[in-house]
Amino acid sequence: MENYISKHIIRVAFLVLSVLVTLGGCSEPIKKYHSKRLFLAPDAESSNAGLRLFWSGAASVVIDDGTHSVLIDPFVSRQENSVFDIVFRRDAVVAECRINERVKRPEIARAKTILVGHSHYDHSLDVAEFARLTKAQVFGSLSTQRILRAHDHTTATRVTANDVLEKDDVDGRFKITVFASKHGNPPVCLEPFGCLNPLADTVPDSFELPAAVTEYGEGEVYAFFVEHKFGNVLHVGSAGVMSGTLDHLKGQVDVVLLSLVGRGPTEAFLKNIVAAVNPDYVIPIHFDNLFRSLDAETRVAKIAKLSEFFEVMERDYPNVNTGVIPFDEPWNLPHRGASDG
Template sequence: MKAVRWILGAVLLLLITITATLQLSPNLGSWPLAPQPPTPGEVTITYLGTSTILISDGETQILTDGYFSRVSIPELFTRIEPDQARIESALNKAGIDKLDAIPVLHSHFDHAMDSGIVARMTDAQLLGSTSSAMAARGSDLDEKRITTVQTHHPYQFGEFTLYFVPADHVPLPRPIEKWTGKGEITAPVKPPAYLGAWQEGGCYGLVIKHPSGSLLIQGSAGMQPGELDRYQADYALLASASLGKQSEYYQQVFYDETVGAVGAHTIIPVHWDNFFVELTEDVKPLPWLLDNLDKSFDALANRHNGDFVVLKPFQRLTLTPPESVDLPVDTEASPPAG
């Protein structure tokens, strides 16, 4: 009996320690924040936690992923489902009542679980992998509102052109990969379900082109070499979670194959926030136990000669339009006037 009490006491102490550690988060400290309020301009981006980003030119609105339920860590060990109240609250706070498209970057729960519901609520077209399509069907999204994408194919919404580019998920410890699901979703996911039902599926980077600016959005800190070489983007919105835990070699390749490949002048980190608590303007970064914010940010900022700025949730940033280039005129080859 004494040994049993010792074991139970040790387990309890361990649980208390883990719980306490999960309450400890780094802060944004001296990392440069984007200016408030945004400067006037045509295209704005609004960070809404994880890799959920609203892109708008005032006429057309694109929302990546659309995850707002933000399931708590204890709930992850039970069957989980979308939180309708949190979804509605976040959409209202962001001023979203109608969307044109919801591109889903991969189909883990923190990307795809809410996407079908958000598409239903906003009359949006959902685009993603076959796995993301299955997740959407589990949310009873009408089949005509689901597009299974082809990589490198242009999808047009207003003046925005979207390209889905093959990518990979950031490497995770094998038990975590097994728990969260590394494979494909082969049948509609009907919530509530265990988080592993939302398998990773196809993982994409998303290039968005617009006359007033271009973006690369990488929803996980993974990539596939050479896939972005054909694209240019002014801004790179890159997931930073777990990047600091990777090797120097991996960090360098990730930078080269994303920012370096598209020639972005500005990096904006995403997926840095603690997505296990409700989304607020002052939400903290992921706890120390799960990520080291400074190391993950350093992996990008220290390799970049351009700007590195942080957007807080619900904060907007106006894209700077690309400079027009005046091509030289060969006057000798021009026909004489008159």
């Protein structure tokens, strides 16, 4: 019994350390190191032209053509779910008032499609409320379906790898292909307990509310290739893609939105994605402190190793443009072959 209690204490301590390191601890202001790597908002004359991308922390992205938009992993309930709420398994909180304010933004209000890459809380917790307010159709895994059902939203459609969503599935001029992806690694491993990932499980059919953050299990993990006549975007919302999965997209991808936290060795990670598809742009996402308000200055989680990412990109992919998008500011996707200089 004493041995069991000791192991349990170590596991809890390990969980605390993992959450602190991965989701928010040890972070620094983005401008301290990367002020020269910001993709700024377009000027007024071009702000309504083409395809616009918005990033609002974690893997949350809006792809907007001015008439229709696609939301991917929408999430704003950040400071409502603290590190200690997670560690002590307190009930997850949906920031309904905050979501209510966000859906007033025109690029979100016109969304009719929501994509969910996997079902961890920072990808799935807010989806039901966004869907309720926008009347958007949700596409995600079986685990995502179960979470939305518990949140009293029944219109989630299950997708699996290689599914293609077109006119019969999504509004607007978007075509979306679903790819099997892989979640990033836990940040800390401790012998003899291995790499503890308390969020790795599939969400059970019995899932119901209230539920702790740790009950929002991973489920199947997907990347999304969003095609549009104005440009093609590959959203990799988790820091791992199986080797060879994306090779056939080479030359078709204009911009990759690439999650950084939890990746393995940077060179191999970029080889499986950037070298595989040869995009014009790579924009890192999911490198920020998840517990800070979207109104606060973006802080970079040290575990994301953003400086190392930029260094390897410059060295190995000098012809690929890379930089970050400030929270909630639009970035116009240039026509393929264009450059920001």
